Amino acid sequence: MFNRLSKCIKKLGNKKKTTIKDIANVLGITPSAVSRALNNHPRISEKTKIAVKQVAENLNYQPNHLASALRKGKSNLVGVIIPRNNSNFFSSVLENIEEVLNKKGYNIIITQSNESYKKECSSIEALLYTQVDGVIASMANETVDLSYYEKIKSKGIPLILFDRGENDLNVDYVGIDDYLTSHMIVEHLLDQGCKRIAHIAGYSKTRIYKNRIRGYNDALEKHGLPIEKDLIIESNLRLNDGRRVMQELLNLNERPDAVYAAGDYAALGALQVLEEQGIKVPEEIALVGFSNEPFTSFVKPSISTIDQKSALIGKLAAEAFLERVNNPKVKASLNKIIVDAELIIRDSSNKKE
Amino acid sequence: MFNRLSKCIKKLGNKKKTTIKDIANVLGITPSAVSRALNNHPRISEKTKIAVKQVAENLNYQPNHLASALRKGKSNLVGVIIPRNNSNFFSSVLENIEEVLNKKGYNIIITQSNESYKKECSSIEALLYTQVDGVIASMANETVDLSYYEKIKSKGIPLILFDRGENDLNVDYVGIDDYLTSHMIVEHLLDQGCKRIAHIAGYSKTRIYKNRIRGYNDALEKHGLPIEKDLIIESNLRLNDGRRVMQELLNLNERPDAVYAAGDYAALGALQVLEEQGIKVPEEIALVGFSNEPFTSFVKPSISTIDQKSALIGKLAAEAFLERVNNPKVKASLNKIIVDAELIIRDSSNKKE
DNA sequence: CGAGGTTGTTCAAACGTTTGAGCAAATTAA
DNA sequence: TTAATTTGCTCAAACGTTTGAACAACCTCG
Missing domain, CATH: 1.10.260.40 (lambda repressor-like DNA-binding domains)
Incomplete structure (x- = not known):
């Protein structure tokens, strides 16, 4: 020997x-x-x-992973598609997906769609080609045509959506309840004594932004306030667009006394305009953002916002995938896992004390 | 038929x-x-x-990618290891690596080390197991032991480092010249009339931070200024540590009139402390950060910083990989590609006009 | 003592491609 | 017309692993 x-x-x-x-x-x-x-x-x-x-x-x-994957018909690779990688939300989701899946012997392949439908398609193509065992994705804003996602489903591998999903696509989903969260924000602002609440809305075709708009409308209605079209302005939610919309709102005959932006960058843009014009926040106009980007805590005044529980969402998405892989037969119930978002009240909307 | x-x-x-x-x-x-x-x-x-x-x-x-990869002994997958995914720098680098490699038929697997040496090792393990054709990496701060990186080299596949590299490891590297960049910053501050320039330094074992310190020292010396130990304080460069160091600097008998932080978050922490204490920036103390994180442009006052040309670095790293793959024999010259960083002068260090 | 079970291993096929070698038919050159 | 070359394909092995089936050797039990 x-x-x-x-x-x-x-x-x-x-x-x-x-x-x-x-x-x-x-x-x-x-x-x-x-x-x-x-x-x-x-x-x-x-x-x-x-x-x-x-x-x-x-x-x-x-x-040799290739050989065993080929033989077993299972690659132990999971594809993750995210719109952009520079937000704290997605980076935290990723971290948690990875943590959960690594423990079960899976590795993840991350691709960015850069919010582009075309890039998203080629990402899906690439992932399928690599024979991933499943896909966890958050859809690009642009995406309306779902045929590429259908392609994943037709491959018979699990598809889990998070944050940005579509109801039409019949798959598992993990995210917050945007409708209720909007309610929560509006009620917080009302609680602060605000009477005219404006909404810097996201792209109204995207499900989550649509729901935020619905929540905003219904909350106002519920409290007997009128819904004024002028106070809802659609935006791409980037910083500069936040500035533009805030300017428009200030040009109205009757100014709002609160602004709820569907994204933190838009809220920041709004804040800059307000500051430049010497308008006091929150005294004259209160402000709430959405997503809990790190900067919201360190600008002056700090911006109230929504924590979407990114860590939890990542964890749950990964677990949903594992669930599907381990019980492939249970086609029946598809999970819509809804996580409670948290309103973080900071200076920009806190009139009391 | x-x-x-x-x-x-x-x-x-x-x-x-x-x-x-x-x-x-x-x-x-x-x-x-x-x-x-x-x-x-x-x-x-x-x-x-x-x-x-x-x-x-x-x-x-x-x-079936698995089958062809197995047969060809080539997976067309490239592993990318980054410390953390939430900075703009890395997300932009990634985007560009992906763009270049996708065009050549490669897909990338991204893993985050979360600045942890242990996680980095397991990432390398996972990538090698997946039979990647190469690795492009930026090392975790913690990493001192290079044996895992040696393992990649010993596999005979290309290893390209960017931003955070080590000279000892004899591989291709893409990044800025930290030494010269430090020079540039110090000279800019001197140009603004500053005489006592403090340095919030990074972890002095990490090559890039070491070079920034060297550059800072040599620039002062070159201009006939004394190097005061008290003015160089090591930090982890996070926001809170920036606050701590700034406080220490303010407690000195003789305060600095300028602060050069080796990271933007540390600079922001310093800025917060200065603002809280009513110290005027840049008039009393000028401030420069490093990395051009988005927030540096929108805080008040906006923070001068260094743009590390993330897009270019990503592109060059990917091209360096392709170069190695296409010419495997050329073991001879290993490339150190140095990209010129750009000083972005903003309000926090601009006393003129 | 023989039927039945367990243990530890071998055999051979399979996963889906790629590729060098081989070969017949068609084409070209002389 | 024949030899040489080119064209268009087939054959079979290979990549490195996994896995059902088979089987000998050993053990157990009534």
Whole structure:
């Protein structure tokens, strides 16, 4: 056995990667026994297992994922598609997805759609080509055509959406209840004594922004306040667009006394305009944003906002995927997991004390 | 031929994925001919190619990446390791790496080390297991032991470092010249009339922060200014640590009249403390950060900082990888690609006008 | 002592591609 | 017309693993 080993070590000189075959040769057993030993198969003797692992270690054996994935028809790779990577929300979601899935032996492939439908399609294409075992995605704002997502479903692998999803697509979803969250914001502002609440809305075709608008409207109605079209202005929610919308609101005959922006960057833009014009926040106009971007806590005044529980959403999305993989037959109930968002009240909307 | 086709379509009913074998059966040719047709092999007739592609389309054929990667010994996957995903710098680098590599048929697997050495090791492990064709990485702050990176090199696949690299590891590197950039900052502050420039330094074991400190020292020396130990304080560069260091600096017998922080978050922390204490920026103390995080442009006063050309760095790192893959023999010269950083002068250090 | 079960292993096929070698037919050159 | 070359394909092995089936050797039990 010893000269077998040394022969093999010599062979290793020419840089070929070690395979289970090499291990088998060293020990004088077959590759299948080695494979089973490495996978702790019950029908392999403890003695052999130890020997195999020892030799594997010595030869610096690294299993070839490609081969086993091919044979098993399972890659242990999960694709994650996010719109953009620079927000704190997505980075935290990712971190948690990864944490949960790594523990179960999955690795993740992250792709950014950059909010572009075209890029999103090519990402899906690439992920499917890589034979991922599932996809966890948050849709680009632009995306209306769902055929590429249908393609994932038709492959028979799990598809989990988070944050940005579509009801039409019949799949698992994890996110907050935008409608209720909007309610919460409006009621907080009313509670602060505000009477004319404006809404810097997101792209009204996207489900989540649509729901925020609905929530805003219904909350006003519920409290007997009129819904004024002038006070709802659609925006791409970027900083500069927040400025533009705030300016428009200030140009109205009757100014609002509160602004609820569907995104933090838009809220920041609004805040800048208010500051430039010497309008006191929150005394004259109160302000609430959405997403809890880090900067909301350190600008002056700090901006009230919504914490979307990114860590929890990531964790739940990953678990939803695992659930689907482990119980592929249960096609029946699709989960809509709704996480409670949290309103973080900061200076920009806190008139009391 | 037509009944062959319909037979095959029927077969497809039972959800099995189409393979080149299926296409071969339909057309009555061999799988190898199909493979060659799909890959535009010159020895396949135009007629056959067209027929194969037509049938492939009809049967909704999707090539199995795992199989071809296994056979070719090449996965067309590139691993990217970044410390954290929430900074604008890394997200922009990623976007550009992806753009360049996608064009060449590569997909990227992104993993976050979360600045943890342990996580970094397991990421490397995972990437190697997935048989990536190369790794592009920015090292975690913690990382001192390079053995895991050596492991990548020993696999014989390209390793490209960016931003955070180590000279000891003999590999390609893309980044800015931290030493010169520090010079530039110090000279800008001197130009503004500052005489006592403090430095909120990064972890002095990390190469880039070490170089920033060296640059700071040498620039002062060059201009005949003393180097005062009290004015250089090491920090983890997070917001709160920036506050702590700024407080320490203010407690000195003789206050600095300028602060150069090696990171934007630390600069922001410093700014908060200055504002709270009613110290005028830049008049009493000028401030410069590092990295051009978005918030530096919208806080009041806006913070002068360094743009590290993230897009360019991403692009160059990806190209360095491609270079290595295409010319594996050229072991000789390893590239240190140095990109010129740009000083963005904003209100926090602009005393003139 | 023989039937039945368990243990530890081998055998061979399979996963879906790619690719060097081989070969017949068609084309070109001499 | 024949030899040489080109064209268009087939054959079979290979990539490294996993896995159902088979089987010998050993153990157990009545």
